[in-house]
Amino acid sequence: MRGARLAxxxxxxxxxxxxxLPAWILIIPIFIxxxxxxxxxxxxxxxxGFPQPINFxxxxxxxxxxKNSNFYSAVKVTAQFMAIAVFIQIPIGIFLAMVLHSASKxxxxxxxxxxxxxxxxPVAVALMWRFMFSSELGIINWVLDKMTLAQPDxxxxxxxxxxxxxxxxxxxxxxxVVLITLAGLAAMPVAPQEAAxxxxxxxxxxxxxxxxxxxKPVLLVILLIRIIDSFKLFDIIFILTRGGPGTATQxxxxxxxxxxxxxxxxxxxxxxxxVLALMSLPLYYLWKKVISVSS
Amino acid sequence: MRKKFxxxxxxxxxxxxxxxxxxVATSSSSAADKKPSAINVFLIPSPSADAIKKLAxxxxxxxxIKVNFTEVEYGTAHQKALLSIQxxxxxxxxxxxxxxxxxAFANAKALTQLNSYTSASKEYDINDFTPALQQYGDFGGKKxxxxxxxxxxxxxxRSDIYKSxxxxxxxxxxxxxANAEAIQKSGKASGQLIGYGPASTWWWMQMVWSFGGxxxxxxxxxxVDTKEAIAATKFYKDLLKSAPKGALxxxxxxxxxxxxxxxxxxxxQYSGYASGVxxxxxxxxxxxxxxxxxxxxxxxxxxxxxxxxxxPSDSKNKTWAWDFLEYMLGKTNAPNFLNAGAAAIxxxxxxxxxxxxxxxxxxALLSLPxxxxxxxxxxxxxWPEFDKVSSDGLASILSGKVSVEAGLKKLNTALKAVxxxxxxx
Numbered sequence: 054m055r056g057a058r059l060a061x062x063x064x065x066x067x068x069x070x071x072x073x074l075p076a077w078i079l080i081i082p083i084f085i086x087x088x089x090x091x092x093x094x095x096x097x098x099x100x101x102g103f104p105q106p107i108n109f110x111x112x113x114x115x116x117x118x119x120k121n122s123n124f125y126s127a128v129k130v131t132a133q134f135m136a137i138a139v140f141i142q143i144p145i146g147i148f149l150a151m152v153l154h155s156a157s158k159x160x161x162x163x164x165x166x167x168x169x170x171x172x173x174x175p176v177a178v179a180l181m182w183r184f185m186f187s188s189e190l191g192i193i194n195w196v197l198d199k200m201t202l203a204q205p206d207x208x209x210x211x212x213x214x215x216x217x218x219x220x221x222x223x224x225x226x227x228x229x230v231v232l233i234t235l236a237g238l239a240a241m242p243v244a245p246q247e248a249a250x251x252x253x254x255x256x257x258x259x260x261x262x263x264x265x266x267x268x269k270p271v272l273l274v275i276l277l278i279r280i281i282d283s284f285k286l287f288d289i290i291f292i293l294t295r296g297g298p299g300t301a302t303q304x305x306x307x308x309x310x311x312x313x314x315x316x317x318x319x320x321x322x323x324x325x326x327x328v329l330a331l332m333s334l335p336l337y338y339l340w341k342k343v344i345s346v347s348s
Numbered sequence: 349m350r351k352k353f354x355x356x357x358x359x360x361x362x363x364x365x366x367x368x369x370x371x372v373a374t375s376s377s378s379a380a381d382k383k384p385s386a387i388n389v390f391l392i393p394s395p396s397a398d399a400i401k402k403l404a405x406x407x408x409x410x411x412x413i414k415v416n417f418t419e420v421e422y423g424t425a426h427q428k429a430l431l432s433i434q435x436x437x438x439x440x441x442x443x444x445x446x447x448x449x450x451x452a453f454a455n456a457k458a459l460t461q462l463n464s465y466t467s468a469s470k471e472y473d474i475n476d477f478t479p480a481l482q483q484y485g486d487f488g489g490k491k492x493x494x495x496x497x498x499x500x501x502x503x504x505x506r507s508d509i510y511k512s513x514x515x516x517x518x519x520x521x522x523x524x525x526a527n528a529e530a531i532q533k534s535g536k537a538s539g540q541l542i543g544y545g546p547a548s549t550w551w552w553m554q555m556v557w558s559f560g561g562x563x564x565x566x567x568x569x570x571x572v573d574t575k576e577a578i579a580a581t582k583f584y585k586d587l588l589k590s591a592p593k594g595a596l597x598x599x600x601x602x603x604x605x606x607x608x609x610x611x612x613x614x615x616x617q618y619s620g621y622a623s624g625v626x627x628x629x630x631x632x633x634x635x636x637x638x639x640x641x642x643x644x645x646x647x648x649x650x651x652x653x654x655x656x657x658x659x660p661s662d663s664k665n666k667t668w669a670w671d672f673l674e675y676m677l678g679k680t681n682a683p684n685f686l687n688a689g690a691a692a693i694x695x696x697x698x699x700x701x702x703x704x705x706x707x708x709x710x711x712a713l714l715s716l717p718x719x720x721x722x723x724x725x726x727x728x729x730x731w732p733e734f735d736k737v738s739s740d741g742l743a744s745i746l747s748g749k750v751s752v753e754a755g756l757k758k759l760n761t762a763l764k765a766v767x768x769x770x771x772x773x
Contacts, residue, residue: 188594
């Protein structure tokens with residue numbers, strides 16, 4: 054009897070493993086093994102331009118990253134793009150979603166048009182904008198010229214290039230924030246809003262004390278996704294500025310790419326990758342928060 | 349006794365047979381002469397790669413060997429090629445690479461030394477190249493890459509604008525600047541354009557060499573803060589005044605794109621862009637563009653660039669890989685290769701071919717004069733990083749964030765760290 058019970062416990066403890074096995078079969082080769090290889094490479098001196106064998110160098114690659122001024126500049130640029138995503142793109146997206154949610158006329162047309170930027174691949178978007186930003190041939194400076202406004206050197210000036218990347222990223226990302234928020238607003242119960250109206254709450258009070266708290270799970274998901282997106286922002290920058298002028302728009306991903314593919318310094322690039330992974334660890338806690346709030 | 353002799357004779361015969369069969373097996377397994385059913389060719393998208401693909405069926409018809417192509421975009425091509433070769437599986441038999449990566453490939457022992465092939469081949473005929481061009485693709489005095497394109501910096505100018513302003517093509521940098529200022533002043537076009545954006549190093553180093561400077565000394569110490577380099581950089585920055593708006597953001601290709609699609613009086617650009625510049629479908633100014641050698645400074649420096657192509661060290665079909673290269677880049681096929689749309693290779697038989705030169709006047713500029721000092725990209729394993737660090741440093745100088753002197757001093761320090769990683773010969 055006791056033996057049968059133990060066998061049943063044994064069977065039940067193996068069941069979750071059996072059910073999750075297909076997932077592990079995928080996760081191990083495409084996530085865990087590359088991560089392990091990245092860690093392994095980061096403590097060696099592997100460089101494709103130098104003959105084998107490779108030597109163990111401990112933390113030397115990490116020290117060399119820390120000493121490199123480009124690394125700090127890349128961290129700063131990455132943080133700046135993240136700040137734009139969190140403090141500018143998300144509020145604008147929420148505001149637009151609320152306007153669209155309350156407006157009945159043309160709302161469906163706007164919603165449909167919002168899908169367009171999201172459907173386009175970032176490379177195509179960046180190529181299109183690169184042409185529009187052109188100082189000589191671009192439509193943006195042509196319009197500014199007609200309006201007798203100053204025409205920045207969008208991709209050649211340090212400040213303007215940064216804003217050019219931010220504009221393109223926002224153009225593609227704000228619709229995502231709008232659509233997810235709109236979905237959240239549509240699924241929101243009507244009763245709390247009606248109760249607040251009967252109690253005489255103003256529009257701003259209703260947004261502050263009813264709408265936003267009820268949207269919290271959705272907003273946390275948006276926050277998480279936008280932070281992750283801005284953390285790995287690469288394709289738009291690669292096409293628009295290649296991280297320039299100088300290092301003005303060089304994010305950590307861009308620096309990692311240059312180190313691996315241009316300098317052929319595999320181990321140094323792996324070390325940057327490891328640092329990137331470590332820097333993204335706090336996102337795990339945000340994700341846990343999302344899960345707890347959602348449940 | 350006779351029996352013993354018979355046994356000895358039989359054993360000797362068997363041993364001889366075994367030895368001879370082993371020898372045959374060894375020589376055939378050396379793979380050099382065994383005819384494969386196919387060879388694999390690694391290419392990077394370019395007009396030269398397109399021409400190779402176009403002409404490959406003719407080689408297949410001649411040899412019966414199929415050619416499989418792998419094409420990888422420039423950004424990741426060199427890393428992928430090196431990774432493939434370092435696995436030692438012989439996945440590729442021919443590999444195209446940018447000359448800027450020659451040192452890295454050769455240092456990583458990723459390429460087969462080609463001297464024995466080139467010196468023995470009448471069809472390739474290395475003497476059909478001028479001495480300066482013969483060394484292209486050499487690293488440490490040994491040849492690892494054949495010249496797939498010959499692309500010196502040349503001056504391209506708008507003949508219609510020059511005519512209307514009564515200008516003459518510049519022979520010196522001072523004349524180039526004077527022409528640029530005259531064109532800019534006329535309001536007909538922007539004065540000139542050279543690279544100031546992500547690829548600024550390519551133009552800047554041409555300027556440094558022209559002004560008698562060097563990028564580093566024989567002990568691999570950077571020398572970009574010398575008085576020659578400072579003068580060159582000041583001149584380079586000064587030319588920005590007559591460049592079109594947005595020049596600080598233009599990459600290497602953009603210099604050509606702007607020239608063919610807008611009004612710019614003159615540019616300095618690699619000759620390899622000729623097929624696009626003179627194609628009316630791609631260039632609105634095609635009929636009004638003329639070429640002349642790059643201006644000279646204190647030194648008549650000519651920066652020479654271009655693709656290389658070689659045989660990976662792990663190739664299992666080296667003989668046939670060479671046969672393919674010999675056919676494709678040999679003297680006989682050279683006109684066909686050019687006509688197939690490839691960037692020209694500066695063979696003397698091509699640059700002196702009257703019919704071809706009449707059709708493509710820029711070809712005459714590819715036979716670099718003996719009076720010129722030809723500079724190729726520095727043979728540094730760390731060159732790609734040197735290049736990037738330099739263009740980052742130049743961006744600060746060009747934007748006015750730092751003075752030329754202070755910027756070059758800072759750049760010199762940054763380059764010292766890069767060159768410290770360079771393997772010493």
